[in-house]
Amino acid sequence: MRNDPSVIDLVERARLGDARAWDALVDRYAPLVWAVCRRFGLGGADAEDVAASVWLRLVERLDTIREPAALPGWLATTVRRECLTALRGRKHQVPVGDESNLDSVDDPEFDELLLAQERHIALRAAFDNLPEHCRHLLTLLFDDPPAPYAQISSSTGTPVGAIGPTRRRCLDRLRRDPTLAAVVEVERR
Amino acid sequence: MNDAEIVAALAEARRAAAEVPERIREIGRSAYAWRTVDAELAALSADTDAAVGTRAEPAAVRALTFAARDLTIEVEVTDDALHGQVVPPRPGEIELRDRTGVVAVARVDELGWFVLGPVPRGMFRLHLRAGDAVVVTEWITI
Numbered sequence: 001m002r003n004d005p006s007v008i009d010l011v012e013r014a015r016l017g018d019a020r021a022w023d024a025l026v027d028r029y030a031p032l033v034w035a036v037c038r039r040f041g042l043g044g045a046d047a048e049d050v051a052a053s054v055w056l057r058l059v060e061r062l063d064t065i066r067e068p069a070a071l072p073g074w075l076a077t078t079v080r081r082e083c084l085t086a087l088r089g090r091k092h093q094v095p096v097g098d099e100s101n102l103d104s105v106d107d108p109e110f111d112e113l114l115l116a117q118e119r120h121i122a123l124r125a126a127f128d129n130l131p132e133h134c135r136h137l138l139t140l141l142f143d144d145p146p147a148p149y150a151q152i153s154s155s156t157g158t159p160v161g162a163i164g165p166t167r168r169r170c171l172d173r174l175r176r177d178p179t180l181a182a183v184v185e186v187e188r189r
Numbered sequence: 190m191n192d193a194e195i196v197a198a199l200a201e202a203r204r205a206a207a208e209v210p211e212r213i214r215e216i217g218r219s220a221y222a223w224r225t226v227d228a229e230l231a232a233l234s235a236d237t238d239a240a241v242g243t244r245a246e247p248a249a250v251r252a253l254t255f256a257a258r259d260l261t262i263e264v265e266v267t268d269d270a271l272h273g274q275v276v277p278p279r280p281g282e283i284e285l286r287d288r289t290g291v292v293a294v295a296r297v298d299e300l301g302w303f304v305l306g307p308v309p310r311g312m313f314r315l316h317l318r319a320g321d322a323v324v325v326t327e328w329i330t331i
Contacts, residue, residue: 014221017224019218019221022218023217023218023221026214026217026218026220027214030206030209030213030214030217031205031206031208031209033209033213033217034208034209034210034213035205047210047213048213048216049311049312051213051216051217052216052220052288052312053312053328053330055216055217055220056220056223056312056328057327057328058220059220059221059223059224060224060225060230060327060328062224082330085330089330119202120201120202120205120206121202123198123199123202124199124202124206127199127202127203138196138199141196142196142199142200142203144200167192168192171192171195171196174195174199175190175195184190184198
């Protein structure tokens with residue numbers, strides 16, 4: 001994954017004491033932390049302990065991060081290690097099944113999870129960079145089934161005939177996001 | 190990715206983010222207050238427990254080593270306390286801190302020895318002041 005200039009900027013600002021930049025980093029990576037916890041079957045207070053430890057480690061690493069692109073990989077590995085520690089700690093009370101593959105360094109499922117999370121992160125970041133009208137329109141289209149054009153039209157003030165072309169322009173804009181382009185194949189149909 | 194695929198992928202990414210419990214984010218935001226800008230970080234460089242792969246026979250006494258640039262803090266975990274030594278030896282003061290703050294303070298003697306107790310449950314770190322050195326270890330859970 002290439003270096004996302006916005007992450008470099010956030011890390012730099014958080015380093016200098018900008019708490020809002022730190023909050024943005026937390027928002028960006030919280031789903032990754034949670035997804036790895038879930039993969040190890042941890043939720044509730046266990047996941048919160050793991051998250052607390054991981055966030056604290058990230059805080060103290062702020063000054064030494066050289067490659068923001070490596071952050072998701074570092075985070076995923078750190079969460080995994082903390083999850084395994086948590087599972088070992090309660091092994092005497094609760095059977096956790098076969099851990100042998102969870103502990104393995106060579107874990108294709110884990111690599112896949114990390115790739116999927118990196119894709120999610122890039123997608124959300126690219127979406128957040130879209131202009132407000134694009135975000136509004138696309139949000140309405142996320143509904144399953146998507147909201148009818150007549151309803152979208154009255155909600156966005158876009159004439160029904162313009163919704164299709166606007167949607168296409170917004171998605172094209174999304175595809176041009178350089179960080180997203182690096183993690184997903186965004187060729188046209 | 191065609192238009193439909195990219196919309197579906199976006200929707201999924203946003204749904205995944207919405208499923209994260211708010212507590213996970215809150216804990217993350219509050220972690221920023223723990224930023225230490227005045228102390229040098231001592232990273233965990235050795236852990237007898239982590240070194241043993243399958244851990245069929247855990248080490249009798251767990252020993253941890255935290256390394257800063259000019260000194261190391263060595264800690265042995267017994268049932269009732271953390272027994273440690275600052276190497277090279279230098280006198281000072283060492284604090285045991287958990288997420289709530291300072292929970293114990295001990296003197297580091299001329300030989301660099303210190304004892305901190307009781308053994309903390311949950312995550313903790315050590316904060317050392319010795320001469321002009323201010324060192325904080327990374328967080329660890331025993």
